[in-house]
Structure formats: structure tokens, C-alpha cells
Amino acid sequence: MTHQFPVDLRCARRNAGLTQADCGHLLGIDASTLKTLEGGKREPSLREILTLSLIFGRSFESFFSELLKDVRAELSERLATLPASEEHASTFNRKTTLEKLEQRLAEEFAADHEG
Structure with a gap:
């Protein structure tokens, strides 16, 4: 902790x-x-x-702002190495979901490092 x-x-x-x-x-x-x-x-x-x-x-x-920063960094690393997946009906929204996650993480990283 x-x-x-x-x-x-x-x-x-x-x-x-x-x-x-x-x-x-x-x-x-x-x-x-x-x-x-x-x-x-x-x-x-x-x-x-x-x-x-x-x-x-x-x-x-x-x-938990300090811990949240660590979790964001770890999640960004895992996101960058997420294996490709074959597209089919059950993964229709996968690309959009991952792009939105990447964008949120980037925005939150920038906000954490302002000033």
C-alpha cells in the first residue's frame, strides 16, 4: 500500500x-x-x-492519487503490448474501446504532469 x-x-x-x-x-x-x-x-x-x-x-x-498514477502507468504499458485479436461479432467494439482507453490514459497522464 x-x-x-x-x-x-x-x-x-x-x-x-x-x-x-x-x-x-x-x-x-x-x-x-x-x-x-x-x-x-x-x-x-x-x-x-x-x-x-x-x-x-x-x-x-x-x-489514492499516488496509487492511481502507478496503475495508469502499468495499464498503459499493458495496453501497448496487448496482443492482436481476430475480429468477430463479439469483439466488434474492441478497437473503439481500446482507443478510448488509450486516449483517457494519455489525457490523465498529461493532467498529472501539468504545472
Whole structure:
């Protein structure tokens, strides 16, 4: 797990004025479990990530921007080496889907590296 999430979670909680007990209660976990999340010793579940995004009014992607950049880079590499496929009815949209994915990844890469 990246180091960013635990730090970001702790900062978001503190900025919101919530205790670990408050935040844990809202997540449906105890304060000691929240402490393991903030300490980077446990990865959050998808449900916890979505709940945190609601608690703090942030997109779940904002909690994982560093990891998302890595995933985009890995996906771009795999996309570039995707084997060709024989076209038939079930792969009719394949080319368009892959082109759109490539475009999105390029746009997001450019946005990540602006400024």
C-alpha cells in the first residue's frame, strides 16, 4: 500500500475535527481498527473507502492519487503490448474501446504532469 493514504486519512480526519473514535464509529469500525488504517498496517475495504469519501466530501480517487498514477502507468504499458485479436461479432467494439482507453490514459497522464 502507498504511504499517501494513511497520511491523507489522518490529515482529513484531523482537519474535520473528528477523533479516531468518531471516524471509526461513522465507518462502522472501532478506533483501534482506524488506527491501523492511519498507520498503514491495514488496507481499507472498498466500502470503507466509499464511506470515507462521503464523510469528508471528497472523491475516493483523491485518497489514492499516488496509487492511481502507478496503475495508469502499468495499464498503459499493458495496453501497448496487448496482443492482436481476430475480429468477430463479439469483439466488434474492441478497437473503439481500446482507443478510448488509450486516449483517457494519455489525457490523465498529461493532467498529472501539468504545472
